[in-house]
Amino acid sequence: MRHVTIIIFFLIINNIAYTQEVSYEEKLESLYDKAYEHLYIHRDSCYYYFSQIEKIATQKKDWVNVLEALISSNRNAGEFYDLNTMKSNLVALDSLFKTKKYYIDSLPEKRLIVNSYLYDKGNYYFKSNDFENARVAFNTIKDSLEILPITNMNSDLVDLLSAAYSFLAKMNTEEGQYDLAKQFYEKNIRFLRKESPDDLGTLNTNYGLLAEVYGKEQQYQKSIVLFKKALEKYLVHNTSINGIISTSHSIAANYITLSKIDSAQKYTKLAENYLGKAPYFWSQHHRIKAKLFAAKLEMNEALKELNLALILDQNKHNHKQNSSTAVIYNEIGNINSDFENYANALENYELGLKQLQDNSTNGSLRLKILKNKSIALNKVGTLDSYVLSLETVDTGLAVLDKLKPSISSIRDKLETFEDAFPLFELGMQATYNLFTTSENDHYIDEAFRIAEKSKSVLLLEAILTSKATKFGNVPKDILERENNLKSEITYFEKQIVTTDNKKISLYDHVFNLKQELRNLVVDIETNYPAYYDLKYNNKIKTLPEVQGKLTENELFISYFYGNQKIYTIAISKNDKFFHSIRITDELEKNISDLHSMLSNPKSNPDSLSKLSHKLYHKLLGPILELHLQEKIILAPDGLLNYIPFGSLVSNETERRYLIEDRTISYVNSATLWSQLNNKEQKRANLLAFAPSFDNNVPSDGTRSQVLSKLPHNRNEVQQILTSFTGKSFINDQATLQNFTATLSDYSVLHLATHAVFDDKNPEYSYLAFTPNTASDDLLFVKDLYNLTLNASLVTLSGCESGIGELIRGEGFLSLARGFFYSGAASISSTLWKVNDNSSSELMGEFYENLANGKPKDASLREAKLSFLQKNIENGLAHPYYWSGYIIQGNTEPLITSSRWQWYVYAGIAVLLIFLSRKRLVQLFK
Structure with missing residues (x-):
């Protein structure tokens, strides 16, 4: 994107109602000449002259030149990525726009000044990865300029509007919102073709960027069409040799992906015709040709091309360590690995890693090469290669630990996690093969460590995806x-x-x-320890540490859901178990079908029971046959996040559910489980919300989804308040505003409302409150990080699942993690939209059990069993009505009023005994 050049029209200064001294004008002109001489070249010299202009212009109250100096200094700061100076200039500009508002409003060029200032704000926030505020700035430019008649827009305003479109498109691309990105690029292309047709550079840049978005969506044919439009303009106008070559390469790469070899060769040849005028493209050209030969399975020719690319690249960098050289070594390794020449592959991966040894800036590239090296080692399939693979994975995890604090955007997330997750699975694969070959229990500990690391990274991914920009009290x-x-x-x-x-x-x-x-x-x-743990703390609980926290009656089961296998690690106080399940299309269909049948009250009970029993044997049977512990703590992963394990049929003949034999709770990871168990619980006082919804009116917010009525949620709240003291907000009073204003004063939060999990767009998972035209009514995932809770328990009752196609469980994970971050010790929620009436009955008994001092998991289990027993002879026995509720996190009993009374009675008794003993001692003296 080309810079938007802002020179604020000194020609109008003579029209301003005050007179300048000639010496001041001359001095000003001299300072501007010197400042622009250094602009974008010598940072500090440029700053100096603009600050001198600002200083003398302020003395003269010449505010137009103060604005010019600050905005121009900002452009210089942006070029050098000097965010501190940009911020300082923006603070000064903010003050000017407030204190000199009437003066600025009177200027003929007010619109250009205001939108230039907004451009600077947007650019600053964009560079700071604060897309929320960047969007506000660029949308304001867009809204301000789109309404203007084109006759009122000069070239500077055209540039500003085009820049706003481009920035908005780029942010949506980096966040994976490709449809929105395409809309803005297409809008910008139409705008430029109409208002700036001679600006071929910007127009073709937008064609290329739009083509890249289609490529990211794997719509390669559409990507090719757009690249061809750009190429046609380059060829007709012969304006850019670089553009011709790079666009031809992009078209060829897309054709290779589509296996259209002849077309790929045509555009590779076209690029080659221009390389004499741009020889620095030769290395890239040889890499494209290597892909072409590899697509034709001509391995030797592909390697020849990559070796030519390697020589050119090494010469370019004087044989010094360089990331582009590392990329080529990685590509050579991949060709060898694809053709099962693993020795050569590993040699080249090592050479690639050596290129990065003295360079701390390429963590993502190092992670990619380590992943590919581990793939090759696992394919070798020997005991020694698995040991080396595990060492490689450990190196990758160390790189990831260093990378994590620097990951601050969706773009960084996509670049890093694309290679991180396969690395975890490769580590699990290596440890499992080493364990089964050697029968050494040490490898179970290693597998557990890798699984915990993966869950930690998955949680970080959930935070980034949530777009949270505020965190509690930070x-x-x-x-x-x-x-x-x-x-x-x-x-x-x-x-x-x-x-x-x-x-x-x-x-x-x-x-x-x-x-x-x-x-x-x-x-x-x-x-701010909570925020530190979220973003920087790489410590995880080891398997022995988890064993040390388990009681004799507890079993911790951790799942790792990969692309090829599900790995299961079970831990008891004195034992551990490691098992793998091969992932097939049938297995994933069974899991998805089970969720669909459980969440549908009309599904056939016999078919459901049969499928449930089948998955029980697949997922839990081998473990529970060996472990008799009554209390199970599950750390699910992937699709398993949406299966209530208590509903699995352990005995198909009797249709006996697992919940009838075991008490089950859930947690994201063993590390989080340990943290939550260390939380101090407060005395239970209840805050309950029962919003009302009109199922003919869409909810406000970024969603337009119609939320159905919850006719029994008011009764549910009234019933649980018979067990606990507290406060309730019903119907029109159950607003988001009332919730955020009162929640910190209560330790038990009960929300009888809709909670929507969006697995495709987890940041749009939300809780709904009574719609209120004066304020927002949806609490999104990102908002949870700015809450401060003192909650021993948060109950999300009456949830509505917006899961759609099951993917990895991110929607569910994001919502839960947000509550845990804001201070909840445990969460009770449902995995689908539970029947409102049965929910009211279940919740009433759940809270009655809690009030009697029972653990949370046992309280929920007993409520389910009671409900099941009452309805054993009717349709309400269907698992849809009772099994969707789960409990996550700390399952210790709540500290209830009745328990406090017993503590007081016990204290008085001890005191009386002590006083009586004291009197007796005095009598016998």
Whole structure:
């Protein structure tokens, strides 16, 4: 995207109602000449001259030149990725726009000044990965300029509107919102073709970016069509040799993916015709040709091309370590691995990793090569290769630990996790094969460590996906500085890698930025431990540590759901178990079908029972045959997040459910389970909400989904308040505003409302409150991180599942993790839209059991068994009506009023005994 050049029209200064001295004008002109001489070239010199202009213009109250100096200084700061200076300038601009509002409103060029200022704000927030505020700025530009007649827009305003479209498209692309991204790119293309047809560079850039979005969606044919439009303009106008070559390469790469070899060859040849004028493209050209030969299964020819690319790249960088050289070694390794030449593959992966040894800036690339190396080692399939694979995975996990604090955007997430998750599965595969071959229990501990790491990363992914920008009590300026430091470090490290600029000052600058970030993280760890644990704490619980926390009657079962297998690790106080299940299309269909049948009260009970029993034997049977513990703590993964294990039929003949024999609770990971069990629980006082919904009116917010009525949720709230003291908000009073205003004063929160899990777009999972035109009525995942709870229990009753196609369970995971972060010790929720009437009955008994001092998991189990027993002879015995409720986290009993009374009575008794004993001692003296 080309820079939007802003020069604020000194020609109008003479029309402003005050007179300038000639010496001031001359001095001003001289300072501007010097400033623009250094613009985008010498950062500090440019800053100096613009600050001098700002200083003397302020003395003269020449506010138009103050604005010009600040905005121009901002453009210079943006070019050098100097976020501190950008922020400082924006603070000064904010103040000017407030204090000099009437003056700015009177300027003929007010619109350009205001939108230039908004562009700077948007650019700053974009660079800071704060897309929420960046969107506000660019949408304001868009809304402001779209309403103008084109006759009122000069070239600067056209550039600003085009830039706003491009930024909005880019943000949506980086967040995976491809449909929105395409809409903005298409809008920008139409706009440029009409209003700036001679600007072929920007127009073709947008064609290319739109084509890349289609490529990300794997719509390669549409991507090709757009690249061809750009190529046609390059060829007709002969304006850019680089554009012709790079676009031809992109078209060829797409045709290779589509296995259209002849077409790929045509565009590869076209690019080759222009390489004489742009020889620096030769290395890339040889890589494209290598892909072409590999697609034709001509391995030797493919390797020849990659070796030519390697030589050219090494010469370009004077045989110094470089990431582009590492990429080529990785591609050579992949060709060898694909053709089962694993020795050569491993050799080249090692050479690629050596290129990155002295370079801390390419964690994602290092992770990719380590993943590919581990794949090759696992394919070798020997005991030694599995040991080396496990070592490789461990190296990758260490790289991931270093990368995690710097991951601050959806773009970073996509780049990193694409290779992280396969690495976890490769580690599980290696440990399982080592365990089954050697029968050494040590490898179960190793597998558990890898599984816990994977769950930690999955939780981080859920946070990033949620788009949370606020976190409890962490001050805004700390979060902003943290994001800015990460963004600046990433930018300057890439500068070191991708350019020939190897100045010592650049290394020193990165070192200083990292030192500032380290100091900031220490401050965060000390003052905001919950946020630190979420973003920086890499410590996980080991298997022996988990065993140490289990009682004799508890069994912890952790699942790892990969692409090829489900790995199961079961841990008791004195035993451990490791098992794998091969994933087939049939198994995944069975899991999906089971969820569909459980969540449908009209599904056939016999068919459901048969399928449920089949999955019981697949998922739990081998474990429970060996372990008799009554209390089971499950850490599910993937699709298993949506299966209530208590509903699995353990005995098909008697249709006996697992819940009849075992008490079951859930948690995301053993590490989180340990943290939640250490939380101090408060004395139970209840806050309950029962919103009302009109099923003919869509809910407000970013969703337009119609939410059905919950006719029994008011009765449910009234019933549970017979067991606990507290407060309720019913119908029109059950608003989001009332919830956020009162929740911190209560330790038990009961929300008899809709909770919608969106697995495809987890950030849109939400809780719904009574619609209120004066305020929002949906509490999204991102909002949960800004709540402060003191909750021993949060109950989400009457949930409505918006799961659709089951994927990995992120929607469910995101909602739960948000509540746990904000302070909940445990969550009771449902996996589908439960019948409102049966929910009321179940919840009434659940809370009655809690009030009697029973553990949360046992309270829920007994409520289910009671409901099942009462309805054994009618249709309500269908698992749909009772099995959807699950309990997550800390399952210890609530501290109820009745228990407190007993504590008081016991204390009085002890005191009386003590006093009586004291009197007796005095008598016998």
